[in-house]
Amino acid sequence: MADLPLNIVSIRSTSPVVRSTEVFPPIPAALSADKVQAERQPYLQTIPVQVVMEGSAKWPNERNAVARLKTAFQLKLMEHLKGLDYFVTVADVEALRVWKAGYCFTVEVVYLGEVPLSRKVVLPDGRLKLEDTPQFLILKEKFDLNPKLASAIGGVVGQDESFGTACRIAKRWISSQLLHHYVPDEAVELIMAQIYVRPQPLETPAVPDVAFLRFLSLIATHDWHKSPLIVDFKKDMTHAEIAAIKADFTDKRKSFPLMSIITHFDATSHWTRNGPSAVILKRLGLLAKVSLLTAEAGRLSGTAFDSKTIFRPPASDDWDCLIHLKPIIAARRHEALDLTDDVLAAFQTSTDHLDNSKKKLKPIKANKLPVLDLSHGNIAKPDNRLLLDFDAVNEYVAALRETFGELAYFFVDPHGGTVVTVVWKTAQFKTVVWDGEEECLTGGRMTEKEEKGKRRTALKLSPNIAAMVEDFRLLGNGLVWHVEIRPEKWRI
Numbered sequence: 001m002a003d004l005p006l007n008i009v010s011i012r013s014t015s016p017v018v019r020s021t022e023v024f025p026p027i028p029a030a031l032s033a034d035k036v037q038a039e040r041q042p043y044l045q046t047i048p049v050q051v052v053m054e055g056s057a058k059w060p061n062e063r064n065a066v067a068r069l070k071t072a073f074q075l076k077l078m079e080h081l082k083g084l085d086y087f088v089t090v091a092d093v094e095a096l097r098v099w100k101a102g103y104c105f106t107v108e109v110v111y112l113g114e115v116p117l118s119r120k121v122v123l124p125d126g127r128l129k130l131e132d133t134p135q136f137l138i139l140k141e142k143f144d145l146n147p148k149l150a151s152a153i154g155g156v157v158g159q160d161e162s163f164g165t166a167c168r169i170a171k172r173w174i175s176s177q178l179l180h181h182y183v184p185d186e187a188v189e190l191i192m193a194q195i196y197v198r199p200q201p202l203e204t205p206a207v208p209d210v211a212f213l214r215f216l217s218l219i220a221t222h223d224w225h226k227s228p229l230i231v232d233f234k235k236d237m238t239h240a241e242i243a244a245i246k247a248d249f250t251d252k253r254k255s256f257p258l259m260s261i262i263t264h265f266d267a268t269s270h271w272t273r274n275g276p277s278a279v280i281l282k283r284l285g286l287l288a289k290v291s292l293l294t295a296e297a298g299r300l301s302g303t304a305f306d307s308k309t310i311f312r313p314p315a316s317d318d319w320d321c322l323i324h325l326k327p328i329i330a331a332r333r334h335e336a337l338d339l340t341d342d343v344l345a346a347f348q349t350s351t352d353h354l355d356n357s358k359k360k361l362k363p364i365k366a367n368k369l370p371v372l373d374l375s376h377g378n379i380a381k382p383d384n385r386l387l388l389d390f391d392a393v394n395e396y397v398a399a400l401r402e403t404f405g406e407l408a409y410f411f412v413d414p415h416g417g418t419v420v421t422v423v424w425k426t427a428q429f430k431t432v433v434w435d436g437e438e439e440c441l442t443g444g445r446m447t448e449k450e451e452k453g454k455r456r457t458a459l460k461l462s463p464n465i466a467a468m469v470e471d472f473r474l475l476g477n478g479l480v481w482h483v484e485i486r487p488e489k490w491r492i
Contacts, residue, residue: 004076009052014146017047019154020164021189023171023415024335028102043331044388046097046104050143051077053111063117070094070109077109097388104388115139141270148265149186152233156193160204166211167192173212176311176337177287178411178421181401182280186271190261191218194231213295219288224281226250228260228269237264279409287313311337320408321422322484323472329392329479336416393417396476403475404468418481422472429463 016022026045053073060066071093078096081088087099096107118136121129157164170188174180195214196204205211222229228249230242245262258281260269276284291310298305327333393412397420400410407428411421465487473480 003080004073005058006056006073007054009054011049011051012147012150013047013049014142014150015047016167016185016189017045019150020157021153021167021171021185023168023175024332026103041331041387042334043391044104044386046106046388048106048108049098050108050110050147053109055111055113059111059113061117063114066111066114066117067093070111073109077107110143112143115143145266145270149189149271152263152265153189153193155233156196160196162205162208162211163192163196166195166205166208166215169208169212170215172415173216173291173311175413175415175417177284177313178413178417179276179280179284179287180414181397181410181412182276183284184271184275187259187261190231190263190271191215191229193233194218194229197231197233197235213292216288216292216295220285220292224259228256228262230262232264234264308337317486318423319421320424320486321469321472323420323422323476324481324484325393325396325418325420325476325479326481327418330416330418331391331393332414333416333418336418337413339416392479396420396479399475400472403471407463407468 017025026047060069074094074096078088078090081096081098089097094108098105098107115136118133118139119130121131121133123129167189170192171180171185174183174188192211192215195211195218199205199214202214205214218229227246230237230245232242245267249256249260249262257269257272257275258278259272259276261272262269295310298307298309330336333339391414394414397410397412400420404410407425409423409425411423412419469483469485472483
């Protein structure tokens with residue numbers, strides 16, 4: 001692009017789609033909103049792309065000015081792509097959506113100098129201070145750590161063709177155990193990478209199912225409290241260097257996450273800094289043990305073995321509430337482990353009052369799956385009314401976690417799951433007295449009490465479960481089928 005004042009250094013993508021580790025990669029499609037009702041639209045995933053501009057003294061030293069200059073580059077890029085017969089729309093002020101051969105790419109202009117600029121904080125007296133601001137951590141992950149991870153994982157994919165499939169199987173297992181939100185995808189890829197880059201004393205896995213079984217074994221047996229998982233992508237770490245990393249981990253254990261994964265480009269286990277928690281990590285290990293035993297028993301039985309058994313969580317009644325969603329609104333229902341007929345979920349107003357909880361779902365028919373018109377490279381102009389990267393189930397569960405995340409765990413399979421499992425965090429359900437001077441959660445029950453002969457009103461905060469369950473319904477208005485509760489098991 002000769003008309004740009006700065007050169008493009010590189011065009012890259014950090015998406016797992018590009019490095020062949022996405023569980024369900026997008027398929028090329030030309031889909032019109034006229035052909036599919038809004039509530040039936042399948043999940044349309046975009047592929048993020050970063051256009052990295054060269055560093056230069058022409059860039060300003062103020063972030064707002066940098067943002068305006070990036071927007072100018074973005075407009076120039078849009079004009080150039082339209083001249084090449086790409087269909088381009090503006091996603092937001094920071095990105096373009098570019099359609100090509102049935103795929104949708106989210107293209108963002110990147111200036112790497114913006115990362116250190118985000119550390120600058122102006123004090124009240126006008127002085128500058130450097131600190132790791134939330135914006136700095138976001139940009140560092142997005143423009144520095146994620147590209148390094150993508151490059152490292154891409155290298156393993158290039159060396160062992162089974163690695164990508166093994167990652168996809170492992171991620172699908174994590175999702176089917178309802179732990180996707182609590183165990184980062186990056187952590188799964190790093191754990192699987194360890195099995196390939198340092199398989200000793202075994203040989204490097206040649207097929208993905210063997211790698212997956214080793215993944216389960218590592219999860220089930222590794223002592224995360226005492227030792228980090230060190231992934232040596234370059235395969236050049238000496239025993240002394242590994243010992244030094246472990247010694248530093250032991251000395252500063254409280255500053256490291258519970259699940260710590262160390263690489264040559266990340267010494268602080270960045271991707272697991274927010275989880276999994278101790279409860280989730282313990283459950284992850286138990287589930288891995290059960291799945292491993294199930295797989296071994298199936299292989300030794302000498303009979304046909306249904307591999308889906310490994311992906312089903314063990315039967316358990318350790319749940320407090322189940323939120324059943326209408327399958328018709330699950331944009332990714334075709335990715336479900338066990339497909340079921342979603343006709344019952346397409347409620348009409350006249351039948352909303354009926355009790356459908358006792359009806360049995362039937363095996364799904366092929367014509368009930370979401371349909372994408374495959375373009376085969378000859379894509380028609382996409383409809384602007386299509387929702388991209390939108391999954392109503394994911395949005396609803398995210399809203400639940402944001403609103404009630406301090407009081408409950410919310411588990412769901414992102415790949416077609418239509419049941420949200422709720423487990424109360426009983427340790428958080430404490431009755432406290434509120435004197436009106438601090439903010440409090442709504443839903444507390446008000447009581448009056450006598451104190452030193454003076455009558456005053458105080459709020460005695462205790463969990464109002466009935467109100468919370470009703471909020472689950474209200475928050476998911478139009479999405480929730482019914483809510484199943486088990487008050488006889490609650491110990492609050």
